[in-house]
Amino acid sequence: xxxxLPSEFIQKLSELFGERFTTSNAVLEHHSHxxxxxxxxxxxxxxxxxxxxxxxQLVKYCNQYLVPVIxxxxxxxxxxxxxxxxxxxxxxxxxxxxVLGVYPEDLIAVVQPAVRRKQLNTxxxxxxxxxxxxxxxxxxxxxxxxxxxxGTNAVRYGTMRENVLALTVVTATGEIIxxxxxxxxxxxxxxxxxxxxxxxxxxGIITEVTLKIYPQPExxxxxxxxxxxxxxxVSSVIQVIQLGVxxxxxxxxxxxxxxxxxxxxxxxxxxxxxxxxxxxxxSQSIKEQTESVQEIxxxxxxxxxxxxxxxxxxxxxxxxxxxxxxxCLQLQAGxxxxxTDVCVPISKLAQCIEETQHDLxxxxxxxxxLGHVGDGNYHVLLVIDPNNPxxxxxxxxxxxxxxxxxxxxxxxxxxxxxxxxHKMDFLVDEYGQDAIDVMRSIKKALDPNNILNPGKIVKMx
Amino acid sequence: xxxxLPSEFIQKLSELFGERFTTSNAVLEHHSHxxxxxxxxxxxxxxxxxxxxxxxQLVKYCNQYLVPVIxxxxxxxxxxxxxxxxxxxxxxxxxxxxVLGVYPEDLIAVVQPAVRRKQLNTxxxxxxxxxxxxxxxxxxxxxxxxxxxxGTNAVRYGTMRENVLALTVVTATGEIIxxxxxxxxxxxxxxxxxxxxxxxxxxGIITEVTLKIYPQPExxxxxxxxxxxxxxxVSSVIQVIQLGVxxxxxxxxxxxxxxxxxxxxxxxxxxxxxxxxxxxxxSQSIKEQTESVQEIxxxxxxxxxxxxxxxxxxxxxxxxxxxxxxxCLQLQAGxxxxxTDVCVPISKLAQCIEETQHDLxxxxxxxxxLGHVGDGNYHVLLVIDPNNPxxxxxxxxxxxxxxxxxxxxxxxxxxxxxxxxHKMDFLVDEYGQDAIDVMRSIKKALDPNNILNPGKIVKMx
Numbered sequence: 001x002x003x004x005l006p007s008e009f010i011q012k013l014s015e016l017f018g019e020r021f022t023t024s025n026a027v028l029e030h031h032s033h034x035x036x037x038x039x040x041x042x043x044x045x046x047x048x049x050x051x052x053x054x055x056x057q058l059v060k061y062c063n064q065y066l067v068p069v070i071x072x073x074x075x076x077x078x079x080x081x082x083x084x085x086x087x088x089x090x091x092x093x094x095x096x097x098x099v100l101g102v103y104p105e106d107l108i109a110v111v112q113p114a115v116r117r118k119q120l121n122t123x124x125x126x127x128x129x130x131x132x133x134x135x136x137x138x139x140x141x142x143x144x145x146x147x148x149x150x151g152t153n154a155v156r157y158g159t160m161r162e163n164v165l166a167l168t169v170v171t172a173t174g175e176i177i178x179x180x181x182x183x184x185x186x187x188x189x190x191x192x193x194x195x196x197x198x199x200x201x202x203x204g205i206i207t208e209v210t211l212k213i214y215p216q217p218e219x220x221x222x223x224x225x226x227x228x229x230x231x232x233x234v235s236s237v238i239q240v241i242q243l244g245v246x247x248x249x250x251x252x253x254x255x256x257x258x259x260x261x262x263x264x265x266x267x268x269x270x271x272x273x274x275x276x277x278x279x280x281x282x283s284q285s286i287k288e289q290t291e292s293v294q295e296i297x298x299x300x301x302x303x304x305x306x307x308x309x310x311x312x313x314x315x316x317x318x319x320x321x322x323x324x325x326x327x328c329l330q331l332q333a334g335x336x337x338x339x340t341d342v343c344v345p346i347s348k349l350a351q352c353i354e355e356t357q358h359d360l361x362x363x364x365x366x367x368x369x370l371g372h373v374g375d376g377n378y379h380v381l382l383v384i385d386p387n388n389p390x391x392x393x394x395x396x397x398x399x400x401x402x403x404x405x406x407x408x409x410x411x412x413x414x415x416x417x418x419x420x421x422h423k424m425d426f427l428v429d430e431y432g433q434d435a436i437d438v439m440r441s442i443k444k445a446l447d448p449n450n451i452l453n454p455g456k457i458v459k460m461x
Numbered sequence: 462x463x464x465x466l467p468s469e470f471i472q473k474l475s476e477l478f479g480e481r482f483t484t485s486n487a488v489l490e491h492h493s494h495x496x497x498x499x500x501x502x503x504x505x506x507x508x509x510x511x512x513x514x515x516x517x518q519l520v521k522y523c524n525q526y527l528v529p530v531i532x533x534x535x536x537x538x539x540x541x542x543x544x545x546x547x548x549x550x551x552x553x554x555x556x557x558x559x560v561l562g563v564y565p566e567d568l569i570a571v572v573q574p575a576v577r578r579k580q581l582n583t584x585x586x587x588x589x590x591x592x593x594x595x596x597x598x599x600x601x602x603x604x605x606x607x608x609x610x611x612g613t614n615a616v617r618y619g620t621m622r623e624n625v626l627a628l629t630v631v632t633a634t635g636e637i638i639x640x641x642x643x644x645x646x647x648x649x650x651x652x653x654x655x656x657x658x659x660x661x662x663x664x665g666i667i668t669e670v671t672l673k674i675y676p677q678p679e680x681x682x683x684x685x686x687x688x689x690x691x692x693x694x695v696s697s698v699i700q701v702i703q704l705g706v707x708x709x710x711x712x713x714x715x716x717x718x719x720x721x722x723x724x725x726x727x728x729x730x731x732x733x734x735x736x737x738x739x740x741x742x743x744s745q746s747i748k749e750q751t752e753s754v755q756e757i758x759x760x761x762x763x764x765x766x767x768x769x770x771x772x773x774x775x776x777x778x779x780x781x782x783x784x785x786x787x788x789c790l791q792l793q794a795g796x797x798x799x800x801t802d803v804c805v806p807i808s809k810l811a812q813c814i815e816e817t818q819h820d821l822x823x824x825x826x827x828x829x830x831l832g833h834v835g836d837g838n839y840h841v842l843l844v845i846d847p848n849n850p851x852x853x854x855x856x857x858x859x860x861x862x863x864x865x866x867x868x869x870x871x872x873x874x875x876x877x878x879x880x881x882x883h884k885m886d887f888l889v890d891e892y893g894q895d896a897i898d899v900m901r902s903i904k905k906a907l908d909p910n911n912i913l914n915p916g917k918i919v920k921m922x
Binding site: 103104105106107108147148149150154158159161162171175176177178179180181182183184185186187188189190191192194195197198199203214215238241242243244282284285288341343344345346347375376377406407410411412413414415416417418419423427430431432434435436437438439441442443444445446457458 | 564565566567568569608609610611615619620622623632636637638639640641642643644645646647648649650651652653655656658659660664675676699702703704705743745746749802804805806807808836837838867868871872873874875876877878879880884888891892893895896897898899900902903904905906907918919
């Protein structure tokens with residue numbers, strides 16, 4: 001049970017935020033869950049902040065009265081990142097949703113943390129630029145930064161790690177710092193930007209993000225291709241990557257996921273392991289890319305290489321891929337999904353998926369597979385009945401097998417979803433206790449009272 | 462004056478390293494300087510380490526007896542990074558110079574820290590891959606990692622920040638940690654890799670580096686082009702970058718530097734602001750890139766666009782560019798160079814260089830300019846007589862003007878050379894005291910006794 005909020009603290013927040021601070025039950029409930037399969041946890045209060053300065057003052061109070069504070073915007077986390085498991089204040093950032101500046105000459109955009117990625121691309125549309133990172137969900141840029149998100153475009157454009165240039169951050173003591181400049185590169189001291197990227201709200205609160213943007217490709221083309229086995233599909237991708245073909249996206253969808261997609265998106269795709277490709281560039285470059293790729297997939301028995309050059313066909317195809325998560329939810333009525341997220345060196349990916357498929361065949365759970373295979377990252381969508389403890393237990397068992405297999409093959413427990421509540425033990429297995437101790441020292445140094453999203457990433461004493 | 466090394470400490474190091482620990486004057490002297498213009502400072506002892514485990518034990522002793530330890534390999538720092546200004550042990554890494562593994566399928570190489578970049582590329586040559594980061598000097602990979610180095614190829618391939626995948630690090634307490642896996646991306650906890658990249662030996666000692674490697678481009682072509690003014694040259698580059706033309710390198714060399722190069726490399730280049738280009742890819746892609754670039758430079762009065770497609774001509778041209786530093790040293794007999802290293806948003810680069818040229822015209826110092834202009838990074842090579850305090854003072858004055866101009870334009874005091882001894886005050890101007898306090902907290906947390914390369918990056922109490 002959490003301590004009740006101190007009355008002095010409540011009074012100060014009321015003075016500072018007026019009606020934008022609330023303890024109303026309906027609002028608390030609204031801030032008690034994310035997209036993960038974890039049970040809801042209520043915060044003790046909710047603040048709707050408008051400015052960095054307000055947040056700095058809020059955090060000063062939280063630090064003074066030892067009240068946890070958990071930033072949240074879109075709430076699309078799959079790992080319970082925004083659940084206030086030690087109580088405290090849910091800091092709703094959604095009022096801070098402005099694109100503050102677009103600087104095409106410098107290939108930079110500056111945004112507030114609650115800007116959604118689709119909103120950003122809508123605002124960029126007429127500039128000839130775009131922001132490529134696409135985790136599927138219409139996540140907020142702040143949340144994507146905090147979890148070091150990536151997604152389908154990462155094979156060409158990298159992850160949030162590579163695409164955040166600088167941040168404004170409120171520290172645990174309520175100071176406002178800038179972690180970088182607008183220069184494209186710098187050797188000036190410790191890389192605070194990269195330290196906060198992926199820190200999941202546990203080291204500071206991100207209130208402004210400077211992002212890299214890219215020229216919109218002259219042309220885009222999409223294609224799909226089915227394979228007799230996942231091994232053939234993955235082996236094709238390894239060759240594509242190794243040859244340096246600059247594909248924009250290459251996604252693996254297994255038989256079961258294709259079946260789900262066909263049902264959900266009313267398509268008629270062959271129910272076999274399938275690769276979705278996207279190519280961008282000049283028409284000449286796309287021609288070169290696709291010729292290389294077609295030759296490679298043919299040598300791995302890829303069939304029915306099917307083109308979608310018309311924007312509508314392309315959109316329909318990628319829309320179907322994007323909705324795969326929801327399609328898979330429909331495989332079983334009333335289900336939820338526990339999503340695995342390992343990432344391995346690409347040379348180990350085929351073996352990793354193949355061995356995992358054996359595990360899955362011996363389980364009663366439906367478990368379609370989606371993969372950002374160009375990066376060695378794949379998801380098993382473990383479809384569970386949330387009211388059946390046996391399902392949950394089985395999902396945890398499979399997840400653990402999958403994670404430890406990935407670690408053994410030189411991989412990581414999370415390619416893009418983050419640690420949250422769920423992978424703290426796996427993190428120790430991945431890094432070893434001494435590296436975790438280094439992380440813990442950093443957390444202690446930057447948040448001595450453990451008020452910033454406590455209970456996530458590393459366990460404190 | 463430093464405390465003498467404790468006799469117990471000396472005894473333990475002798476037991477551990479035998480003759481690989483020495484206090485001989487000749488060896489100490491050899492470890493008393495780098496490529497910077499700072500006066501030599503002697504360490505109190507030198508250790509030649511062979512393994513990570515030895516280094517861990519060494520650091521344990523250093524931590525126990527409060528003796529500073531400063532890792533050094535190639536010693537090509539321009540900022541005094543390896544000068545043992547508080548005494549202690551110079552840790553010579555040069556025995557750890559093996560390429561431990563090359564994994565073409567995963568686009569990864571694993572190296573010991575003293576592997577030089579040219580050595581790595583020689584060893585990679587027959588694999589069809591290469592490591593692109595090229596700071597000019599034949600630096601060690603460990604040193605390049607520790608200073609977040611970059612250079613001419615960064616415009617296409619990024620810096621060490623983007624190209625180090627994982628590290629083995631010895632912490633200040635002598636623990637050995639791995640900061641990442643071989644997976645291409647990860648959201649697993651705090652980004653320790655990026656924290657150690659650019660930490661200049663102050664947070665831990667890097668003993669193994671996992672690097673990204675890239676397919677060697679099918680073809681390479683080089684070209685140079687001269688312009689009536691630096692503004693025209695830089696404006697061309699802005700357009701090239703903004704259009705997303707994937708040039709491999711684009712370097713600015715001003716009139717004075719061209720004159721130096723002509724003299725040093727026996728060339729006959731027109732003494733005007735000049736851009737050096739390199740293009741890589743399929744012949745079709747190179748054709749597209751060069752057509753775009755030629756059209757752009759023409760619109761900014763670029764003349765004599767001159768091709769070097771033959772490998773020998775290309776090598777000669779880039780060799781001349783690489784030797785520009787040494788060429789500029791010859792502008793004045795017995796001189797040394799104080800090198801500025803600011804980096805600004807590319808839209809501000811022309812203004813930044815133009816205003817700087819006005820400063821330089823009003824100074825007696827010779828001051829050629831070289832620039833990695835695709836990244837907004839340029840160097841003023843302030844040619845000084847090291848025995849003339851007035852020269853040194855004038856160089857410091859100009860450097861300060863140049864840095865503060867860059868900061869005002871949204872830039873950084875160091876694009877690629879690092880902070881070292883020279884930019885600790887500029888760092889405060891760049892980030893503000895609160896962000897520096899965050900860096901200091903991290904330093905205190907990870908090196909509580911301040912034994913790791915003390916006196917660099919942030920001032921400790």
